[in-house]
């Protein structure tokens with residue numbers, strides 16, 4: 001008997017992505033580009049979740065915005081559902097955007113609080129006609145509300161009458177209304193209370209099982225990312241320093257930055273094989289406008305040597321390790337100690 005192989009469908013493939021902002025050039029002449037995202041490669045498979053984690057300011061939102069077209073990249077490619085989003089005409093891009101939705105951190109600012117819930121959910125159907133027939137729209141709003149755990153009577157309420165958790169459910173219903181292949185969630189549960197956060201995370205997971213939607217899930221909260229992700233990419237100063245399955249990243253982190261980050265996460269710190277102490281990083285995160293030479297993490301790394309100032313470590317799988325790591329010293333011997341504690 002031959003084993004069945006199931007080909008995985010890649011919905012999003014980002015290659016060599018550079019994105020950021022422009023500032024006035026030297027002496028006020030021209031514009032200088034500041035790449036906040038400095039050459040990122042990643043893929044998201046259909047029906048799966050890629051979590052992106054990293055400290056505030058590492059470029060997570062810039063990455064999300066570049067992917068959904070809110071911030072044109074400086075270079076690189078973004079392939080979505082087989083189409084090149086960067087090269088696509090505005091018309092084609094608009095068509096593709098139906099399948100690529102985003103849920104932001106704060107629904108009160110990302111959605112119009114004076115609109116009714118029903119109008120917020122149905123808005124995309126005017127931009128993308130043909131998804132739901134006009135006469136079926138009320139019923140579809142009710143179905144979507146039910147899907148995200150709200151009642152039919154919520155349809156006529158205004159957003160400002162709802163709680164933060166309810167608003168975020170509306171934002172998810174609005175994204176789902178277009179039957180997308182991928183939803184980019186940028187700190188989508190960060191503003192919510194702990195119990196509501198857990199409800200929304202469970203809701204997202206249930207919707208994924210039911211509808212097969214993929215997520216690019218961005219958060220600074222390690223435990224949230226761990227809860228929802230199949231794969232995890234760890235970002236530091238605009239680059240990915242480690243990328244692998246959520247289990248490999250959380251159970252056996254290899255990059256010194258990942259180790260430091262995880263050593264402060266309660267779910268990791270408190271387990272028997274966790275680090276003896278928090279790994280405290282010294283120094284400030286350098287500016288994206290003037291990153292260190294070589295390894296971008298070296299100015300805060302407890303392992304840095306001269307080599308790290310000269311050579312940029314490539315993000316690659318190293319012998320004996322299942323995940324990809326961008327560190328000259330990562331290998332299966334666990335040489336990027338201190339980890340684990342014993």
Ligand SMILES: Nc1ncnc2c1ncn2[C@@H]1O[C@H](COP(=O)(O)OP(=O)(O)OP(=O)(O)O)[C@@H](O)[C@H]1O
Nearest residue numbers: 020021036055056057058059060061062063220288
């Ligand atoms: N238009 C801009 N002008 C000046 N600085 C910017 C601009 N856009 C981004 N930055 C800077 O780039 C860095 C990365 O920003 P970004 O919002 O992508 O990070 P982040 O990881 O999402 O952090 P946070 O969670 O705090 O938003 C930050 O230091 C931010 O101040």
